[in-house]
Amino acid sequence: MSVASDWLSRSFALLRPTGDAAAKPGAEARLPRSTTERLQATLRRDPEALSPRALRRALTELQAVVDPRVSEVEGARLAHGFMNWYAEATPEERRDAWLLMSEQFAPDAAKVRAAREHYETALGTPEEGHAEIRLRRAFTSPRTRLLQRFAGSPDGIRFLVDLRAELLGHLKSDRRLLPLEAELEALFSTWFDVAFLELQRISWDSPASLVEKLIKYEAVHDIRSWADVKNRLDSDRRCYGFFHPRMPGEPLIFVEVALMDGIADSITPLLDEAGPVSDLVRATTAIFYSISNTQAGLKGVSFGDSLIKHVVETLKAEFPRLKTFATLSPIPGLRLWMQKNAPPELIAALEDPLALPPKSPERAQLLAWAARYLGRELDNGKPLDPVARFHLGNGARVERLNWAADPSPKGLKQSFGLMVNYLYDPKRLDKHRAMLAQGQIPISGAIEDLYG
Numbered sequence: 001m002s003v004a005s006d007w008l009s010r011s012f013a014l015l016r017p018t019g020d021a022a023a024k025p026g027a028e029a030r031l032p033r034s035t036t037e038r039l040q041a042t043l044r045r046d047p048e049a050l051s052p053r054a055l056r057r058a059l060t061e062l063q064a065v066v067d068p069r070v071s072e073v074e075g076a077r078l079a080h081g082f083m084n085w086y087a088e089a090t091p092e093e094r095r096d097a098w099l100l101m102s103e104q105f106a107p108d109a110a111k112v113r114a115a116r117e118h119y120e121t122a123l124g125t126p127e128e129g130h131a132e133i134r135l136r137r138a139f140t141s142p143r144t145r146l147l148q149r150f151a152g153s154p155d156g157i158r159f160l161v162d163l164r165a166e167l168l169g170h171l172k173s174d175r176r177l178l179p180l181e182a183e184l185e186a187l188f189s190t191w192f193d194v195a196f197l198e199l200q201r202i203s204w205d206s207p208a209s210l211v212e213k214l215i216k217y218e219a220v221h222d223i224r225s226w227a228d229v230k231n232r233l234d235s236d237r238r239c240y241g242f243f244h245p246r247m248p249g250e251p252l253i254f255v256e257v258a259l260m261d262g263i264a265d266s267i268t269p270l271l272d273e274a275g276p277v278s279d280l281v282r283a284t285t286a287i288f289y290s291i292s293n294t295q296a297g298l299k300g301v302s303f304g305d306s307l308i309k310h311v312v313e314t315l316k317a318e319f320p321r322l323k324t325f326a327t328l329s330p331i332p333g334l335r336l337w338m339q340k341n342a343p344p345e346l347i348a349a350l351e352d353p354l355a356l357p358p359k360s361p362e363r364a365q366l367l368a369w370a371a372r373y374l375g376r377e378l379d380n381g382k383p384l385d386p387v388a389r390f391h392l393g394n395g396a397r398v399e400r401l402n403w404a405a406d407p408s409p410k411g412l413k414q415s416f417g418l419m420v421n422y423l424y425d426p427k428r429l430d431k432h433r434a435m436l437a438q439g440q441i442p443i444s445g446a447i448e449d450l451y452g
Helices: 003-013 035-039 052-066 072-088 091-103 109-122 128-139 142-151 156-170 175-191 208-217 226-233 304-318 334-341 344-349 361-375 386-393 409-415 429-437 445-449
Strands: 198-201 237-243 253-260 285-293 324-327 397-402 419-424
Touching: 035 052, 035 091, 052 072, 052 091, 052 142, 072 142, 072 156, 091 142, 091 156, 091 175, 109 128, 142 156, 142 175, 156 175, 198 304, 208 226, 226 237, 237 304, 253 304, 285 304, 334 344, 334 361, 334 409, 344 361, 361 397, 361 445, 386 397, 386 419, 386 429, 397 445
Parallel strands: 285 324
Antiparallel strands: 198 237, 237 253, 253 285, 324 419, 397 419
């Protein structure tokens, strides 16, 4: 199938009936009314939030935002007014607003059908390119223009990111919202392209409001105090984040880095506020020990790969002696996977992994199972573990497993205290991605030796 045809099939699928109405004939009576039915009605039914009259008023306001006769400035002003209503709306009323955006601003099905027929007829002829342009234009929905007008308002980008974050939790229960969510993700992929993002260092001297957001969004190793955050931002540490110009002071993703003279094998000294400070003159290794996405509304919009690349180049410019770039990462899915696949007697023996002696067979078995989990197990061609999926997808390789590297309750619960180093070799990133695309996880000899 050609790229254009594949795009056509995916796009046209959004116009087909979804959910129970498509899967269970005769079930329509049990489904909630569409916004079209509600707009034509007189009375509200439970559990509908907005009455038909209020729904018509909301639709009129949204149509005014996207009216082609309205200037960009006026459109943004009208969008801001709707945003003010939305801020005071109940969760149920917001859901009605989503349904309006999704159902009442869809592409014209008749135009799409005619353009598709023209495109299929034109395939293989000199008219194919013109027919594809016509089809693409037919698929451009008023919803796209509506969201663009919202983005033109001063706080519009922030509004749409938060809207999608709330919307994501409702997709499974109401598939009518899928087109709106898909359109938001597509627009965000363009608006938050790395070309429009700025890499900034977050330091102890940064504004307090920014440091507080770092504390709020840290998702890997909880920040316990101001002394803890100072330890992560000062001296032999670096922290960098990506920022969007329309969301100032709001990091989209950030990475915490420790500068050392070797690859770290435990998180404890890195989080020790009273620990010794590394000599930056002698530092040869940068350890990425925490990477956190901050915006749930940007799920599916990937800029982690670009963040790491930019940070590597920034660090190399400041510290020319740096030669090794690696992570010290959690293995959040290991215990759950082993509970499903490993012998029950092994799981029982790992009740207190920190008490196992160095040469115990259970310790060797745990390392072997962890190596298999990280180095061989795939799901639809992707690593099972979410952190592994991120780093290996960015071109890293599984370098080393570390025993008792995270003895915290969280570390023991997730992975029996194990942590893993992923190595980023700038010269082999593309090679490792190609290996992964072929179903082979890049691993070091040390990991391979653990299989037993």
